[in-house]
Amino acid sequence: MVPLENYLVLSAIMFSLGVYGVLTRRNAVLILMSVELMLNAVSLNFVAFASYLDPSKIIGAVFAVFVITVAAAEVGLALAIIIRLYRNRSTANVDEVATLKW
Amino acid sequence: MGADQAWILVALPAAAFVVLALCGRWLPRQGDVLAVLAIGASLVLYFFVLHDFLHQRDGLVNSHEYWSIAMHHTWSNVGNFNLNFGTYVDPLSAVMVGVVTIAGTLITIFSIGYMKGEVRYWWFFAVLMGFIAAKLMLVLSDNLLLLYFAWEGVGVCSFLLIGFYWEKRSAAEAAKKAFITTRIGDVGLLIGIILLWKATGTFNIQDILTAATTGQIGHVYLFVSLMFIFLGAMGKSALFPFHVWLPDAMEGPTPVSALIHAATMVVAGVYLIARLLPAFEVVPASLLVVTIVGLVTAILTGFMALATTDIKKVLAYSTIGQLGFMYIALGCSHPDAAIMHLMTHAFFKSLLFLAAGSVIIGTHHNQDMKQLGGLWRKMPITAVTFLIGSLALAAVPPFSGFWSKDEIFHGTTAWNGGWVTFLLGFAAVLTALYTTRLFVRTFLGKPQDQAVYDNAHETGPVMVLPLIILALITCVAGFTVFNGVGRAMGFPGGFTEFVFLHEPERFVMNWSWAAASAVIAFGGVFLAGWIYWGNRITISTRLADWQPGVYNMLVNKFYFDDLYQAGIDRGLLGFSYVVSWFDRYVVNDTGVDGVADTTRYSGSILKYVQTGKVPAYALGIALGAVGLAIAGLVVRG
């Protein structure tokens, strides 16, 4: 059986990739995808913990399902806002969406 | 009504403030009658309180015991967060309430005439009532927290009064400056109060004093907290280096609010220190600090007053200087002398401010002595009353200032070596100098500006009458120091037997002290009269007419004249200008504005951290989390 540590390391790598994407990407959609990567890393963590450590084996999985659901809702909302912004300013580059500053 | 209902004294003006602020505009006569009624009623009730207080005091077997009447009401008591509030009537607060109610009543009546037809007439009376209520609460409060509330209330009302003519840019600036400068002190006061509270667990002043005098607070800790509290007093009293706000505060409606600040508000600090003096005595170093700050202030402002030509600003500097005298008395553990000087000063400074106001009105808003002169022919009553006030300020016997300043001189012997006495004498000479200069250049000599002089006239009876009343009080107020006078007025004895720290001190006329301080006063007056009398007549001729003995001693009159002129120009006045310059650019711009500027500057740099870009913000979050985690793990070890 694959040891728990492997899952955790994989999850940490995914999470770090997500953070890296958030910090380097300029397109709002790509940032959103990076955030999804972070959330998926967390879901992986939850499922792994559930099957290795939790005697009931269920709470972590339930948590993962909720995370996926909420993430879907957030993506839907984010895309709506990005489309609205794109119509306003014809760009999805977050560096250009910076009129509010200082 | 007895002394335990003293809170009514505060409640009356406070109620008037609320009514006037909310609907003063629509009241008949814009509510000025209501204001006079409220403060007048407070004044009348004050005498009931005083009578009851003295009566209860007489009932004691040993009337020399320090007697007070305290009332407590519980405000909040949850767990260890106990708050009581109440009134505390003792000789000290009795005198202070008397000064505030008497001065307040006179000012309110005078304002009816002076503010007639001004914009926002009702608002002026509303703020005036708020000011008086806060001030009364300050002196009657039995705990430091309530005192701090009142302290801030006084500050806010004075901000509103100084900025009363907010259409004038300089007035708005002055209001801001006064508020910010005093707030720096207020922060110190609050820190001091919190420190004392932490050490004793109470805000009650008497409990804190008991704790301090019985050694429950460490000396270093006590010293630090007292210094913070003294910082608050320095800000409010405009002591060096906080003195910058008071001359600017003269932008208020003259002379009414000027008087409020000069004679009433600034002495809050004196009261506070006098109230906490037993704690200061525990750490002699704190008394030394108070004395030194008082001396520096008294001497420096003396020089500044000599270099100023605006009548009201000279009076403002002289106020700061006299406050310095009071702090010196406090530093010598003589609250009796300090409070007595506070009382006499309140009266003669009121007189001077109102007389200055009369000059300003009579010369159609001219307040620069370079354009005045010779006014005594045009305004005799103002001139005579101003002279009486000036003599009291210069401490010439037998006017009131002489007696109280004499008490302070007497007190300075508490410090060994006589250096305090010597420096105080020097400050007193300066006081006599600039006071005489002020009077001579305004009222004597030749008119400097013929047009101003020709249009000058004596002011009407509404203005003149308070001057005469105050002049009479100024002539006699000093005699309260004699035991017989006190007894005749129903007090247990002279002033120093009423207000005291450890035990009542019977007033004894010490002729050598009196003679010495009289010599100082006269010396200063003559020196200044000699220098400034007449602007074109040579000093030597004047001297010859006046003082043939001195004249004969001088072989070469021109040489002396030149020398003296050079001395005045390059020495004394030069030094005065250096002090003024230092004050303006170093203390004011660097010390006061500098702190604000630094904060502003760092804000204007730091704000660029907020680039408005999402990745940068995300980086902030990420770095924050990583940084916290590292910090947490490192601290963990």
Next chain:
Amino acid sequence: MSGWDTVGPQLAVLVAAGLVLLVDAMLPRQRQALPYIALAGLAASAAWTASWVGRDDFHTAFGGTLSLDQYAVFFYFVFAGITAAVVLASIDWVNRAGRSQGEYYALVLVACSGLMFLSAARDLITIFLALELSSIPQYILAGWGKDQKSSEAGLKYLLLGSIASALLLYGMALLYGLTGTTILPDIAQVIQQGGDTNRGLLVVAMVLLIAGFGFKMAIVPFQMWVPDVYQGAPTPVTAFLSVGSKAAGFAVIMRIFFEALGASFLSDDWFKIFAVLAAVSMTLGNVMAIVQSDIKRMLGYSSIAQAGNFLVGVAAIAVPGHEFTLGASAVLLFVAAYAFTNLGAFIAIIAISQKIGSDEIKDYRGMWRRSPFLALALAFCLVSLTGIPPTVGFWAKMYIFNAAIRADLAWLVILGVLNAAISAYYYLGVVRQMFLSEPEDEEPIRTTPPIGISIAVATAGIFVFGVIPMPLITAAKDAVQIFAH
């Protein structure tokens, strides 16, 4: 499954949200009734909550995921009050915006129910869901305005908010992995049994939780969205964000750190973290607020500084060996005071900016002449934010500093007092503009009844509790009794 009565207040609000949507869809002519339906729902919610006041048969429900206790009751009241004020203040703005009125009120109500769930949740999953239930409507609301600024605010809030959620979830995952449970008291038990073997990982989990909720609470360094979103979002929404989500953030973080991470070897760590964060937040927020020219943005920075003040109380809770409840009750008192004060200020700003069409502080010149009522109310709220008596803001600050002193955090208190002096500079700067400058435009500003009423209630609250603070202090004290075990 029993326990539905424990979520009565939330259900009342959600039912009102549904009704609002239904009425909006079925009876378009009756649109002006929408806010009043929302208010009725909030009133029902408050009434339901009121029926629990004074009772002590508190319990948990839904398998221990939700708890009904004094603490939750206190926050139910706070959130119902905040939402009611926001609904009242929104009426004019929504009417003028014209579109999707039902959705607006429904979203506000749903967010409110999310905040309520958050204050009662004692299970990590429930906390996460409640957080998102309140956040997602707020993201939409922030982007509600038609202008670009509002869209920008919405996008920033959403992107950064989901990053913060991800960090929070990672922390929750670690906590779950370390303890095998998501119920807070059970977590505490496992940690207590295990001793400090996994302390390093626990610290990391703790930091991630602080990061996630720090975003909501607007504390440095997770604060950067605050000024931008406050400035860009429609003002009624800003008012909601500034008090609602901040209060909820503090409500939940205190519950987590008390009930799950209360073990003494852990609280040793987090009180230091909180004390440092408090110092940094206060100072940075205040210093940057000084140079702002937009009043909403200035209040954004000031809310960061105020978050620092809240944190002083949290840090004071955490210091071991001291009376726990003092710091916690101080935070609750601050929450209530801040709700009154900030809402009052924002509603006054809504009324003013609707008329003058600007949020620049310099356009507030001479407001005293144009509307004495609004100018006085705004000035009073700013005075309360500064912490000058006789306002409730003074007591809140006093009480929180009191708690910190008792917890030997004197340095933090002195810093706090200095910061209060700095904050006076910019708060009273606005007051000075309003009272001591000439208006450029003399035209009077009229207030509509809903806004007038809400401002009057807020300022009356500030004043009444500023003179008689005891009822509020007692309520806060009672609410934190659950932590006193």
